[in-house]
Amino acid sequence: MSNNENAIRVVRSVIQVLHDGHKGFATIGSELKDEAAKRYFLEETQIRSEFAAELENELHHLGVHDVHEGGTAAGTVNRIWGDLKAKMGGGDHTLLETAEQGEDEAKAKYEESLKEKLPGTVRDLLLLQQAHILRSHDTVRNLRDSKKSG
Secondary structure: OOHHHHHHHHHHHHHHHHHHHHHHHHHHHHHOOOHHHHHHHHHHHHHHHHHHHHHHHHHHHOOOOOOOOOOOHHHHHHHHHHHHHHHOOOHHHHHHHHHHHHHHHHHHHHHHHOOOOOOHHHHHHHHHHHHHHHHHHHHHHHHHHHOOOO
């Protein structure tokens, strides 16, 4: 596989996880009772869309002209699970646990992707985005911890 083909594969896989994050934040955010958490989740849906658009732009620079990426099967299952938990009365803590699992997947994808040989512009963009993903994971974890019952 050429370096360009590898970079395209890596970028596509990150875009899929970003789409999962966008959909997951929207789904879970709509179910949260805590207004501050709802606002945070709404902001994150926008950021994930922006990150995906930035990476889609990089795909264009790599020669991909038709960019149509969706999410992953695991992301769909995670969103359905979160929706089911909400409908069963899981509450904010349970929803935030589900969101943190999604953030764990995003963290892992960025870490895995950055181990690959990538063009400098792609690597720089992934590093910038990864820093935000790490902060977001910690924010979601802290929100979850603040909602622990008992």
